Amino acid sequence: MDLLRDLTLILLATTIVGHYSTRIGIPAVIGQLVVGVLMGPAVLGWLHLTHDLESFAEIGVIVLMFIAGLESDLQLLKRYLKPSVLVAIMGVLIPVAGTYLVGIFYHLNVTESMFLSVIFAATSVSISVEVLKEMNALNSREGTTILGAAVVDDVLAVVILSVLVSTTGTAVADGAAASSSLLLTTFEQIIYFAAIYFVVRWVAPYLVKIGNRLMIPMGATLMAVILCFGMAYVAELVGLSNVVGAFFAGIAISQTSAKSTVDRHIEPIGYALFIPVFFVSIGLNMDFKGLGNQIGFIVVLTIVAVLTKQLGAGLGAKLAGFHWGSSMAVGAGMVSRGEMALIIAQIGYQAKLMSPVRYSAIVAAIIVATLLAPFLLRFYMDRVRKGQVDKSKVRPAE
Secondary structure (H helix, E strand, O other): OHHHHHHHHHHHHHHHHHHHHHHOOOOHHHHHHHHHHHHOOOOOOOOOOOHHHHHHHHHHHHHHHHHHHHOOOHHHHHHOHHHHHHHHHHHHHHHHHHHHHHHHHOOOOHHHHHHHHHHOOOOOOHHHHHHHHHOOOOOOHHHHHHHHHHHHHHHHHHHHHHHHHHHHOOOOHHHHOOOOOHHHHHHHHHHHHHHHHHHHHHHHHHHHHHHHHOOOOOHHHHHHHHHHHHHHHHHHHOOOOHHHHHHHHHHHHHOOOOHHHHHHHHHHHHHHHHHHHHHHHHHHOOOOOOOHHHHHHHHHHHHHHHHHHHHHHHHHHHHOOOOHHHHHHHHHHOOOOHHHHHHHHHHHHHOOOOOHHHHHHHHHHHHHHHHHHHHHHHHHHHHHHHHHHHHHHOOOOO
16 A cells, blocks of 8 residues: 555656646656655655665666667667767766765775775666657767767676775675676676677567467567566676666667567556656655765765766767767766666665765765756757757858
């Protein structure tokens, strides 16, 4: 009964707030995040992040990234592979350096500072995906690069986390990767990415063919969901985020004849229930208790987290040949930390790598940075589009 009450509150509030957010020109996802902050422990205390809501939220982000993969253009992803790698590398190195220095400045020890840098190295592209979908820019040059860079970014964050675990010898390994051995983890991930080719080439078409022959409603869609959850599960087994598996499952299905059918069936399920719960759950992590003396730390950490990610990823895009407007749009798309950073922070907290007060301040900085990300992305994408329109109006001299 508590779950039904919570779901009713979440869906009612996100429906109303999402409508008015869109009406006044704010990304609907911002309204959903704010609902979580207002209705959660931070303000009203009506909702708390229970195990059941966490499960719904987990399914929500998996479905969202599956849809993103389903609607992505594989040829564009291949075309922008090099920019994606550059964006990911620069978008990890600069935030790692910047947030490490923040930790040292605020007298965190070396291990705490290193862990802080790992937390803010991660990118959660799910919120950027939602904004790009709203703007019909998912398959733009900028959108494609952001999607590709997010996958590489996730791999880099896991590798850095694995190195930190192996060098500090903490008990983080169980939650950080499938194995405490960095070499084994890396090998497992290489095998996983190699297997994706076979899934796209043979497994997904075969599953769709079976689904079409099943004498049940939506057979092909059911097989697509099985592939999505299966690849998300295996991704977690090898130390990657489950969203990586879901994204590539969507890519695989997008190369089959069932693409439009599956997309038409999956979107209503995701957006009517699971995806709103996921965005609200991020806001539910916010708690203002004990933060009175941490305001300076939160403000500085948030500013550094946003600027280093935007400028780092933007510099990567610039090195790949993008003009500055597009580079800043790509950088803005990588700013959101969301669930990835929250998961890594939780791992560190459980391993007693940070104090409860510092943990609460870090979570606050993650959420504030995540709230800012959609505004930044929309602002820079609007500028890119305006520049494209202005160029199209220019006529060569007679």
